[in-house]
Every structure is written in C-alpha cells, then in structure tokens.
Amino acid sequence: MKYQTRKKALILLADGTIFYGKAVGGKEGSAFGEVCFNTGMTGYQEIFTDPSYFGQLMVTTNAHIGNYGTNVDEVESDSVKIAGLICRNFSYHHSRYSADDSLESFLDKNNLLAISDVDTRALVSYIRDHGAMNAVISTDVDNIDGLKKQLAEVPDMNGLELASKVSTKEPYFFGDENATYKISALDIGIKKNILRHLAERDCYIKVFPYDTTYEEMATFNPDGYFLSNGPGDPEPLTQSIATAKDILQTGAPLFGICLGHQVLALANGISTYKMHNGHRGINHPIKNLLTGKGEITSQNHGFAINREETEAHGDVEITHVHLNDHTVAGIRLKGKPVFSVQYHPEASPGPHDATYLFDQFLENIKNAKLEKAH
Structure with missing residues (x-):
C-alpha cells in the first residue's frame, strides 16, 4: 500500500x-x-x-x-x-x-x-x-x-507584502446587479464567503485589485466600502492605506476585516506589530465591549494593532477585545459609520456568532442613504 x-x-x-x-x-x-x-x-x-x-x-x-x-x-x-x-x-x-x-x-x-x-x-x-x-x-x-x-534566503514575514500575490488582477462583480445596495471592495486577499454574506444581504459588489485608488473605487458609485482580509504585513500596503484614508475623508460607510482592520488602523495613525505566534483557529473568545456579550470566533492573523495607541486615539474606540491575550479585536470611528474587526465574522470554517457585523454594516449603509436623501 x-x-x-x-x-x-x-x-x-x-x-x-x-x-x-x-x-x-x-x-x-x-x-x-x-x-x-x-x-x-x-x-x-x-x-x-x-x-x-x-x-x-x-x-x-x-x-x-x-x-x-x-x-x-x-x-x-x-x-x-x-x-x-x-x-x-x-x-x-x-x-x-x-x-x-x-x-x-x-x-x-x-x-x-x-x-x-x-x-x-x-x-x-x-x-x-x-x-x-x-x-x-x-x-x-x-x-x-x-x-x-x-x-x-527566505524573507521574514515581518515587512513582507503579500496582498499583491493573491489579489485579483482585474476588477470583477459578485452578486445580483439589480440588488438594492452597491459595495466597492478592496481585495487584499478576500475570501469568497465574505462576498456571499454581502450578496445575501441584497448587495452587488465590485471587487478591486489591492492597489486601487479611492477615485477608481468611487467610479462604481457605491453605497459603502469594504477592506478585505489578506496575508502578510499590513505596513507595506501604502496604496491600500492611502485609499482607506481617502474613503474616511468622504464619511462613507466602511467595514474592514482582519488585514482590512489593520489597514484601517494604519490609516488612522495606529501602528501594527507582528505577534509571537498569532491567532489561528475557530474557537477564539472575543468580548463585545458595546454589548458586554461574548463571541466565539474564527481567527487567522499574525499581526495586530497597537492597543496603547488605539486607547490614546481621540477619534477611535475599541469595540472588541480578545479574551485570551487582551489584544484589540475591533474598533470603530467616533461619529463615522466606520468599523473593523480582527477576526472573521463570515467564518467558513467556524461559528456564526459574529455574522451580525454584516447586518451592522448594512444598517450603516441604510442610514447613510437616508441622510443623503434628506
């Protein structure tokens, strides 16, 4: 045999x-x-x-x-x-x-x-x-x-830009073109199940390469923007960080997951660091500081954002923490429909405790559309 x-x-x-x-x-x-x-x-x-x-x-x-x-x-x-x-x-x-x-x-x-x-x-x-x-x-x-x-001769993961290795080369669409809402998503390593979750919530998504500018993403005339998960060190992603900064200037709804969460932090002047061995599994405990509830989550990351800098930032609020090591697991911007998490609410694999975050993103989009209409 x-x-x-x-x-x-x-x-x-x-x-x-x-x-x-x-x-x-x-x-x-x-x-x-x-x-x-x-x-x-x-x-x-x-x-x-x-x-x-x-x-x-x-x-x-x-x-x-x-x-x-x-x-x-x-x-x-x-x-x-x-x-x-x-x-x-x-x-x-x-x-x-x-x-x-x-x-x-x-x-x-x-x-x-x-x-x-x-x-x-x-x-x-x-x-x-x-x-x-x-x-x-x-x-x-x-x-x-x-x-x-x-x-x-193998390069160290610290300082290694890998999003370009996995990102789409050309923009593409996902979902029903007649959906109510339109999302511009920056692909820095996006998972299919994220797109499925957005499509299930009546969204039509245009997925853009990792180095796309805000101006290019805005041509889709989206109702909201999304920063995806992905591999490697977030700091070398200078164009992705610049794009996130430009999106923030508009006040449009923005949601980031994992690497996208780190890019959002860097866009706000919060640094990132390489963890000792990272978080990878489908049973990581998170506490939602806004509700006081616990979540069991799917995680996969080797970098995290600086907690002291986040706490000291006047415009950023910590919304979720990892209960094993107290690292920052989620943030939101005060006064803006912008938030991100360090874990995977779309799971695949993993528990579904955090899928409400997609609903939260859609709620932000609906509120922003109502405000624009008035």
Whole structure:
C-alpha cells in the first residue's frame, strides 16, 4: 500500500530544530514558508484555500486530516494558498456522502507538498514557546546543510507584502446587479464567503485589485466600502492605506476585516506589530465591549494593532477585545459609520456568532442613504 513505502520527510525550523515525518502520497521536494498552527477541528479545505494563509506552512493540531474528503463548494479562493501541510495522521480514505474528492487528490491537483506522522503536539508546543518562524518541509532528509542555506534566503514575514500575490488582477462583480445596495471592495486577499454574506444581504459588489485608488473605487458609485482580509504585513500596503484614508475623508460607510482592520488602523495613525505566534483557529473568545456579550470566533492573523495607541486615539474606540491575550479585536470611528474587526465574522470554517457585523454594516449603509436623501 502507498503509505507503507512513503518517503521520509522532515521539518527544519529557522533556529535549526528538526522534526521528522513522512511524505503524503508519492510527492517529493521541499516547501518553504512561515510555520504556524491552526487549532480548528474541521474546515481544513477552507483553511488551505484562504488567501490570508498565503506562503505559510500549516500545522493542523487536529490529529486526523482528510477523513471527510473535499467538496468543490468549500473553497475560499481559486486555489490552495498555504505553502505546505504538516499533520499527525493523514486519511487517504474519506467517508462523507457529500465529498467529491479525497484530500490527497485535492492536494495533488494543487501541487502541494504535505507531510504526516509528525509529532504535532511537540511541534506546536515549540512554536508556541519560541514563536512563529520560517521553516522548510522536505523529503531531502540527507541534505540538512543545503536546506539550511536555502531557508536562510527566505524573507521574514515581518515587512513582507503579500496582498499583491493573491489579489485579483482585474476588477470583477459578485452578486445580483439589480440588488438594492452597491459595495466597492478592496481585495487584499478576500475570501469568497465574505462576498456571499454581502450578496445575501441584497448587495452587488465590485471587487478591486489591492492597489486601487479611492477615485477608481468611487467610479462604481457605491453605497459603502469594504477592506478585505489578506496575508502578510499590513505596513507595506501604502496604496491600500492611502485609499482607506481617502474613503474616511468622504464619511462613507466602511467595514474592514482582519488585514482590512489593520489597514484601517494604519490609516488612522495606529501602528501594527507582528505577534509571537498569532491567532489561528475557530474557537477564539472575543468580548463585545458595546454589548458586554461574548463571541466565539474564527481567527487567522499574525499581526495586530497597537492597543496603547488605539486607547490614546481621540477619534477611535475599541469595540472588541480578545479574551485570551487582551489584544484589540475591533474598533470603530467616533461619529463615522466606520468599523473593523480582527477576526472573521463570515467564518467558513467556524461559528456564526459574529455574522451580525454584516447586518451592522448594512444598517450603516441604510442610514447613510437616508441622510443623503434628506
């Protein structure tokens, strides 16, 4: 059987630490990226196709991956975005009536290197203690020195602009053109489920490339603007930040998610920083400071906005906080229909506790239209 003859493989971390495993299927080679972990029990296909994970080696903490196969409707972009997969037990056989393919076949079609039989508990504990860092997964187990030299050439995620790698090249439309509301969305790594949520709320969306100016986005004559999620460091996104600043000058409704939240903060002079190992999973606890209610949320980010600077900002109010480490999880601008969150209210995968934020965005749009009418 194929898994009895699988090649030996390894994970080499930037600090020289090595973990061993076996290649999934017959694939050979090496894959480089920042190693990170996701604690979700389900949703691996959505995670693998999420543009926010571009260039990262994904460690899944759930012990079994692939057991329910894949389905064409459960992708968040047009291709796999992670750089490689690291897991404990890889299931070559799946058992779900709605699956249309195996995970092995799905990964093969996307030319993705995956390794299994790794002590993922030990690896995750190491990353948690020492922080996210660059790594390589490889079947070239006898070439440690060569892999170390190649790994040293991989750029650090801090300061790395990746939105251009995943953003659309040309504007496109999503939803019903006869919908009541029009949204101009800046694609810095947008997930399909965000567009679905907006379309379900009677919105017609025009999606623009990451480096689009406000003037170009305004040609759609939208009722509101959206800043998407995405990968990498937000600080190099100078055009996206400038576009957000220009939108703010108009007073139009604006909603940002994840990287879009960080871009909005930078547009208001609030700095961002790289986290020790980030938040990635579908069970992260958030407190809504406006309602006092808790939310269990889907998260995927390695950067956050500066809390002290946010608290000191006269025009910005913190609306949500992460209950594990008290990082800023949401902000709004005082006196403007503008807000953002550091997590994923569209989930996919994850709980639906935060979908009300899309309704809040639509409420802001409706109120703005009423004000304009009067």
